Amino acid sequence: MRKVSILRSFRKIYQSIVDIPIKEGTILNNRYEVLSVIGTGSYGIVYLCNDLKSKENRVVKQLRPSKRRNKKEVELFQSETSVLHTLNHKNMPILYEGFSNNEYFFYAMSFIEGDNLEDQIFISKKTFNEKESLLILDQLLELVEYLHKNGIYHQDLRIPNILLNNNEPFLIDFGLSKQRVSFDAFQSPPSFSHNKQEGILEMKQQDYYDLGEILLYLLYTTYSSKNKKALPWTEELSLEKGTVYLLKRLLRIKEPYSNISEISADLHAALKAKEKVH
Template identity: 75%
Template sequence: MNSRYEILNVIGSGSYGIVYLCNDLNSKENRVVKQLRPSKCRSKKEIELFQHEISIMRSLNHINIPIIYDASSNNEYFFYVMGFIEGDNLEDQIFLSKKTFGEKESLIILDKLLELVDYLHKKNIYHRDLRIPNIILKNNEPFLIDFGLSVQSAIHSPSTSLHIKQESIIQEMKHQDYYDLGELLLYLLYTTYSSKNKKALPWTEELSLEKGTVNLLKRLLQINEPYTSICEISADLHAALKAKEKVH
């Protein structure tokens, strides 16, 4: 870490990297610094993955995704600097703050997340890690973080067989993001559930949901016919929201 950034706190730590809250001594603003673990710096593959993450972050320009300001490396360390979003991630809000989300509120959050995923997919970027620790909620606005597992698909191959293979991989990554959105929605919906049975039941029996929300979840989670596009998801999502608004 160079002398420009003063470490205030460790705000995240995993096998891959360490995330610090820092003070930028030049701008006097708080920044988030993600550093590749020193033990990973000996691996060419790990360095390439980290640089790929930086490359993806540099290509993004969305108000609900952190801005990357700086990236640096030498033989001992690799890190990049991004904007600090003041807020708690969904995991902490749900499990530490015991925040609850009603059906309508959950659908509205999903709608905003869907817009973010659509933005990424239009850039051929697939997040592949849409989990509650990677969503920060600030003033009911979801912000998407951690692009460590993200992939940007390559330009299509002129070879027919390779093109078909590429298309198959892209569809798989799309469906992974759609499935993750379904799991996120389920997490939000379960925050208002209090178990009355000792025996765990399927969510279809435990949760009392509008028909449109059940249909949305079943297709996102690939229980029923999987979605093929964001437009399809959006249409069903807005229909579910409309139905929920009519009830109330």
């Protein structure tokens, strides 16, 4: 354990020395002028840039310098670029190009206006009632359905990765996304085909579970704790039966959902019930 702890300490020191953000005013790929750092993740640094060619704001993501010699990390970064290249949705980033400079890896994408849900909830103290929360989920479900139909599974649906602009959600950060690899079932052993389908279902249900957690975050924005003792959400939140049922299946407390259509049906039933009450 002590050896592991020492290695982690050395790694952190190394990263603090090597992973210094690029200075403001630096021109990347003879095109993107760095304006500011707008985010840092476990393996990337994200910059707001001025595109000198189009005169528009762009986002440039850089693979952390400390990871550029790690083959696995480079492959993950390239995989994210590949996923972005396949996207064609107004509520998701547009990839413009990938490029490298002295073995440093980057890609440029569109800049999306908006603050992420995490900041809106915890900094701006924005609240969402039950109906508003369900409506946000409905929009997110449409984005997830688009991804799944295109063989993409986000696997990191969290409130920091959702931007909100005029109550319309935009999905970002595809660093952990997985793409379905096409295969010919007729040329594959039955066991391989079965395992493949099981893996796809597992990835779908991970995205569904994450949607359930996002819904919980939204619902808790209007909750005021009266008890010192923390209670389960089923006791703390006063929700319509349909919303409780939806959450329990998303969070795998009850039988988990196997497809988007099932979720959509229960979501719209919950919305309808909410409208009847009011």
